[in-house]
Amino acid sequence: MHQLIASPFLDHFLVVRPGSTNGMKIGKGRFEELRSNPAVVPQWLADAARKAWGIEKLTSVMVREPAPLAYGRASWEINKGCDYDCEHCYLGLKRFEGLTWENKVNLLTVMRDSGALWLQITGGEPLIDRDFPAAYEYANQLGMMVSISSNGSQLSKPRIIEILTRHRPYLIAVSVYGATAETYDGLTRNRGAFGRFIKGLDAAKEAGLSLKLNIVVAERNVHEIEAMEALADSYGFPHQVFTSMSPTIEGGGERLGTQAAKFVVKREPFKGCNAGHTFFHSDPWGKASICKVGRDPQFDLITQGLDGLRQLGYVADSLQLRTGGCSGCTLSGSCYTCRPLAKLYQEAKAPLDTYCQHGGR
Structure with missing residues (x-):
């Protein structure tokens, strides 16, 4: 290698x-x-x-050869299946399904050919996909810098720790849902999950893997914020705290009630992003969109290849246009939510103050 x-x-x-x-x-x-x-x-x-x-x-x-497209990064939900059933999850229904191995190879090749140097593999829980080790190794062989978003429950498994030490990832972002078994298992709705999470952190620490801990704050675990930060510090892993819950990707509002409303940190004004222009996202079926939030329309990279990606720039620009209740907004210059995310909040009939500064006036 x-x-x-x-x-x-x-x-x-x-x-x-x-x-x-x-x-x-x-x-x-x-x-x-x-x-x-x-x-x-x-x-x-x-x-x-x-x-x-x-x-x-x-x-x-x-x-790596220069690419016909100018993408630098990509993300891929290898599978939406998960061994947890977190009450706040934005994916909604998490079906365990996706591409055949042959088409996973095709998809990764298209991603390489798009110019993407950095690839994030996510899920669901990516490490439980039976093809993860082979897909991870192939992405490395293609010359991509791979990061992984995980719940950490599988990090102590021998076949996982072996492939991650043989081909070290750029970064593993691990979500933290509690500092005690009672809280962690309750939020993930999975008995024994906290024990597997701790075993995963121990294995990653011993292997010298690069981890970042994302502390997810919900109503159920808000009393353990300081304890979760102390847990991260005890391992020497950097951490970040997230307090905002999102609607499901279908625009459902059933997850918003899990948010610890008093601890939500006000976001910075949205100044635009390069979604669809310099990075893109693929779902488990190889359907590309500008990002994980703005998923409609999608383009099939298995059948269309790079031609599908050529349309994303136009789609990205059109999705950022203000529509519906946001048309003509006098506060648009200081809006802190991108249009695709605001659309999901609107579809979920979320309170205005969850996505719009009008709600706080």
């Missing part, structure tokens, strides 16, 4: 190392030097690799 990856990334050229958050920017001339003779490691790169990553002998560099 390659030690480094040299790749175009948006308007730049980068050299990155799988499993490391360090990277370096290089000029087009040096990238073309690597591209013209990828089997030869120039001295300037060997010296830089020793300084940046401590690589004493650099022998293998994967040089």
Whole structure:
């Protein structure tokens, strides 16, 4: 397996190392030097690799070809199935279904060909998909920097820890739902879940994997915020606290009642994003959308390939237009919710103050 990856990334050229958050920017001339003779490691790169990553002998560099599209990142729900049944989950009904292995390979290849250097594999719970180890390994072979979003329940499984130590991920983002078994198991509605979560953290710590903990605050676990932060600190993992609950991706409002309303942190004004332009999302069936929230319309990457992605930029621009109750809003310049998310809140008949600053006036 390659030690480094040299790749175009948006308007730049980068050299990155799988499993490391360090990277370096290089000029087009040096990238073309690597591209013209990828089997030869120039001295300037060997010296830089020793300084940046401590690589004493650099022998293998994967040089990715420039892509016809300018995407830099992608995310993929390998499966919506999950071993938890969290009462706040935005996915709603979590069916365990998706692509055949052959089409998973096709999808990952399209993602590589789109230019995506960073790939997030998510779910449901991605680590319970039977094809996860093979898909994860193949994504690494294609020269993508892979991160994983997980509940951590499977991290101690031998086949999982083996593949993650052999091909180290860029990052594993693990959700935290409580600091005690009573609270954690209650929120996830899964007996014994807290024990498996702790075993997963222990295994990841021992293996030296790069973890970030996402502390999810709901009404059921709000009394353990400080304890959850202390748990993260005890492992030395960085953490972030999330207090806002979203409607389901179908626009259902049944999950909003789990929110700890008094602890919701006011969001910053929405200034736009590059969804659909520099990154995209795929569901378990290989249907691409601009992001995890704005899922309609979708394009089938298995049948359409890169041609499906070529339409996402136009879709992204159209989805950000203000419609319905937001048309002509005098506070639009300070709005803190993107239009696709606001649409879900409106469909869920959510209270105005959950997604609009009008509600707080």
